[in-house]
Each structure stands twice: as C-alpha cells, then as structure tokens.
Amino acid sequence: MAMRFSRLFLNRPGRQSSTADTVVVIDVLRSFTTAAGVRGRHLFRETRHLFAASLVCARATAEAIRAAGGEDVCFVITGEWDDRNGDEDIACADYLDKSAGR
Numbered sequence: 230m231a232m233r234f235s236r237l238f239l240n241r242p243g244r245q246s247s248t249a250d251t252v253v254v255i256d257v258l259r260s261f262t263t264a265a266g267v268r269g270r271h272l273f274r275e276t277r278h279l280f281a282a283s284l285v286c287a288r289a290t291a292e293a294i295r296a297a298g299g300e301d302v303c304f305v306i307t308g309e310w311d312d313r314n315g316d317e318d319i320a321c322a323d324y325l326d327k328s329a330g331r
Contacts, residue, residue: 232299234326238306238315239269251278251299253290253325256307257317265307273305284321291328302329 237247239254252273256266266281273279278297282290294302304322309315 247303249301249303294329
C-alpha cells in the first residue's frame with residue numbers, strides 16, 4: 230500500500246490536529262533552534278513516528294520515513310507567519326513527498 234501524505238500548517242488559525250502515524254515537523258530556517266520547530270515537535274510527541282526535518286537532513290529523513298513504513302505521513306509546516314509565507318518549509322515538504330513516496 231502506498232503512503233498517504235498530508236500537510237498541516239502549524240501557525241494557521243483553526244489548525245487541525247493530525248491522526249497520521251508518521252509526523253515530520255519541518256523547520257528549515259531556524260532548524261529547531263527556536264520555539265517554532267520545538268513547539269511542533271512537542272505538540273506531536275505522542276505520534277508513532279516523529280521526525281524533525283530541514284533541507285540539511287532531507288535525504289536522510291526521506292529514507293527514514295520509508296524505513297518506518299507508516300501509512301499516513303503528515304508534514305508540519307512551521308515557518309508560515311504573518312510576515313513570512315513558509316516557502317522554504319513547503320519546498321522541503323515537496324522534496325520529502327517526492328523522495329519518500331517513491
């Protein structure tokens with residue numbers, strides 16, 4: 230069975246929770262050095278498979294996602310704020326979607 234991919238934008242009002250068995254929290258610019266990425270990891274700490282991703286480790290993260298064998302993968306975009314659209318996190322999610330889903 231092929232993996233199903235979804236996306237959740239952490240900082241949007243009315244954000245939905247994720248029921249995915251695999252959650253990938255993406256924080257490209259800050260790389261989990263400030264509250265956005267750390268907050269995302271904390272919110273999903275009970276998830277069966279939880280990964281922290283940035284562009285630096287994207288290839289290894291894609292391999293880990295495949296190896297984990299989860300069915301539902303949710304990419305959590307942390308870099309979208311009032312003054313920033315999160316393009317870098319979205320690009321990382323695009324890469325992971327293509328690489329992990331092969």
